[in-house]
Amino acid sequence: MLIVQKFGGTSVADAQCIRMAARRITDAARQGNDVVAVVSAQGDLTDRLLEKIASVTSSASSREADACVSSGEQISAALVAMAVEEMGFPAVSLTGWQAGLVTDTQYGNARVRFLRGDRIQKELRRGKIVVVAGFQGIDRHENITTLGRGGSDTTAVALAALLNADRCIIYTDVDGVYDKDPRKYPDAVKFKHIGYDEMLAMCRGGAQVLHDRCVELARECGIRLEVRSAFSDDAGTIVGILE
Secondary structure, eight states: OEEEEEEOGGGGSSHHHHHHHHHHHHHHHHTTOEEEEEEOOSTTHHHHHHHHHHHHOSSOOHHHHHHHHTHHHHHHHHHHHHHHHHTTOOEEEEOHHHHTEEEOSOTTSOOEEEEOSSHHHHHHHTTOEEEEEOSEEEOTTSOEEEOOTTHHHHHHHHHHHHTTOSEEEEEESSSSOBSSOTTTOTTOOBOSEEOHHHHHHHHHTTOOSSOHHHHHHHHHHTOOEEEEESSOOOOOEEESOOO
């Protein structure tokens, strides 16, 4: 079975979180699965990179801005791969362009077009866990592009579709999809299952657990999403297709 796992910024925010993510990755591999993990930048690193850009220019080119902010996910990918190897499993980190994720040319809000080459499949055949930097790809001119808000979620869904994965699990800081923010409202109710259209309506109404482009792509490609907590083993929410 091929499993795509996605870990958000809070899920890789520090060394302890990275080890927890690596444990989930290696647990899946230990069960005999091929695993592709997609990671976001740590914590607020993307915001700090944007501040660095602003500190040197008020008119950064879109190309250079994407080249800069994409580095956060590359750091996470390498750190997670190191943690996985520390647990005794071979791993390799790949940038978006190394993974072959080709996008259109819209800097800052690019859309995935196709997967070029078979680097991910080759690494899986070598017995490695593949850790991919989310939020980024490469356009036809070989320039780094970023996928916009929620880009790592989109990376995970795109790879699940392009690789014909059996499962796509989105690990986040809440244990599923609720009717309202459980961090603010103690009476929030968690969904066991929610359809694509209902999830999209929630996203566009301000729910932040998933991003609308990710859900749109999942609906388009028929990808069943599992939204689960990175910090507990509680049952999550199925988005889209029920088995």
